[in-house]
Amino acid sequence: MSAAQPLAPLEGSARVWGTIALSAATFMNVLDTSIANVSLPSIAGDLGVSPNQGTWVITSFAVANAIAVPLTGWLSQRFGQVRLFVASVLLFVIASWLCGLAPSMPLLIAFRVLQGFVAGPMIPLSQALLLSSYPRALAGLAMAMWSMTTLVAPVMGPLLGGWITDHISWSWIFYINIPVGIAAAFASWAIYRKRETARRALPIDKVGLALLVVWVACMQMMLDLGKEYDWFASPMIVALAVVAVVGFVFFLAWELTDDHPVVDLRLFARRNFWAGTLAVSVGYGLFFGNVVLLPLWLQQFMGYTATDAGMIMAPVGLLALLLSPVVGKTIGKVDPRRYASIAFVVFALVLWMRSHFNTQADFGTIMVPTIIQGVAMAFFFIPLITITLSGLTPDRIPAASGLTNFVRITAGAIGTSVSTTLWESRASLHHAHLAETVGPGSSAAQAALSGLVSSGLTPDQALAQVNRLVDQQAFMLAANDIFWGSALLFLLMVPLVWLTHAQRAGAGGGDAAAGAH
Known part of the structure; x- marks a missing residue:
């Protein structure tokens, strides 16, 4: 993906504006992976489908994105990095506009597929263009700044998505991409058009x-x-x-x-590559599945608005932003396997804490694990990508980065589907067990029913009220099961990281950073 002749780094304001333009496009792209999460109940309600069918809004984008990522290398050689990047951003703007206009769920899913597909090349190319803008000595700084946008965006997504859904309309979670995308495309073309890479016709x-x-x-x-x-x-x-x-x-x-x-599968012959890719993908799948599940539970069974659910998710970025630069600076001196192990142990702790939630849990109780999760996120991506890409020659880094991203994004989509499916099936099981204890033989249940009837409800309304409480408990217990199981899986991945070969200090650092996220 590199040009035939290395380009001189950008200087002064051109470098600053180039960094801002590339970061804005990346921010917009990553924001769209999470902005719809808390808006799902509203989108589903407006378009007349169930909230679980609404998860297609997330998974359709993720799968189309996953398919497009491995094509970036071929497309950039065919059309040039700058042309492809600007075209990708402008097509993303058009797809976002169509998503906002969508009158039905099938059309919204179709436009999300288009949006995910055209977004594919944006992240790898923003990395490549950014690294070409900075001297090699500042490559680490460039990637740390780039990583900030990819950490802030998933955090801002639920908060912004929740506020927009509650105060304006869910369509605007897509419309806000339009001004950002147009500005990023215009600035990127103005700054980078004279830095176009060599093109060559390659067979697809x-x-x-x-x-x-x-x-x-x-x-x-x-x-x-x-x-x-x-x-x-x-x-x-x-x-x-x-x-x-x-x-x-x-x-x-x-x-x-x-x-x-189209995908270089021979990379999987390398132990660090397959073990690193497996660890980052399973970890991301577990993380993303739980990120989708928590707002769904809060809104459907705890009475939270989309804004409140977004505020619960938002603090995950606080500690991640503080600790990521530290991890980036020290990754060459510390064994990345130690950092990755810390990430998995902290993720396990967070999910274990969530597995003890009950229906009386207040805002603060639910918020604490989210804040701690920021530590795990800081120690998750950079060390695992460093391990995965270690020992590879620079010409294989783009293909390896694309393949790891493909597996990770697909794992995220699988994580969403598996967690919502398991949640429903476990809830049915818990509902059946709880319903047995609310039979005619239960004095507590009969007392509750007679209390509701005496307060003015009909017997049928009283039963419906009790059923709603049983439902709330069943879905709470089901969520606890998934949180507990996910915590266990995170602990089981610690040995996987230690299967990889130890790295010499500084190995793969600069190039590995280029593959982060």
């Missing part, structure tokens, strides 16, 4: 790309539709599963034998 691996789209799309549809169609009792779900598995097998066979594969 059409078969590999087609197989990639087929198996990823079928897998995601299976995960999202499974809970509505009773999983493998449905012929459609079975068919999707079969196509996903067969497509994946053919994809592996084709990519390992093609001369110009």
Whole structure:
């Protein structure tokens, strides 16, 4: 992805404005992965679907994004990094506008797929252009500043999304991209157009790309539709599963034998690459699944508004912003496996704390684990990406970064589907157990019912009220199960990190930073 001739770094105000333009585009892109999370109940309600069907708004963007990321290397060589970046930003603006106008859920999902696909090249290219703007000695500083935007955006997303949904309309969570995107595209073109990279016509691996789209799309549809169609009792779900598995097998066979594969799977022969990619992807999938689950629970069963749910999620960035520069500066001197282990242990602690929530939990109690989670986020990305990309030659870094990002984004989409599905199935189980204790033989239940009837409710209304309380408890217990299970999985990943080879001090630091996030 590098140009034939290394470009001289930018100077003065051009470098400052270039950094701001690239960071603004990245911020807008990353913001859109989380801004819809707290708005799902409103979007689903407006468009007449269930909140769980609404999760397609998140997963459709993530899957389309995952498919587009590995194509960045080929596209940038074909069209040039600057042209591709500016086109990607402008197409993202158009897709955002269409998302805001969408009158139905199928159309919104279609426009989110378009938005996710055109967003694919933006993050890898913003890294590449930013690194070309700075002298090599300042590469670490450039990536630390870039990382700040990718840490602040997921935090701002729920807060901004919640406020906009409560005070204006959910459409505006997409419309706000329009002025930011136009300004970022204009500034990027003005500053970088004379720094265009060399272009060359490369053959595209059409078969590999087609197989990639087929198996990823079928897998995601299976995960999202499974809970509505009773999983493998449905012929459609079975068919999707079969196509996903067969497509994946053919994809592996084709990519390992093609001369110009769309995804370089040979990277998985390296222990640090496969173990690092697995750790970052499973960790991200668990994290993202829980990030979607918490606002859903707060809004559906705890009476929180979208703004309040966003405020619960927001403080995750405080400690992450404070500690990330420290991690970036010391990663060359400290074994990154130690930092990654700290991240997993803190994630486990946070989820263990959440597994003790009850329906009486107040705002502060729910907020504390979110603040602590910032520590885990600071120690998560940079060390794991450093491990994953260590020992690779610079020409393989873009392909490796694209492949790791692809696996991570796909894992995030899987995490969302699996956590919402498990939440519903565990809630049904808990509801059945709780309902047994509210039978005619329960004196407490009968006393509660007679109390409700004496306060003016009909027997049916009193029963509905008790059922609502049982529902609230069942979904609370189900969320606790998922938090507890996720905590255990994070602890089990600590040994995985120690399977990787130790690094010499400073190995892969500058190049590894370029692959972060």
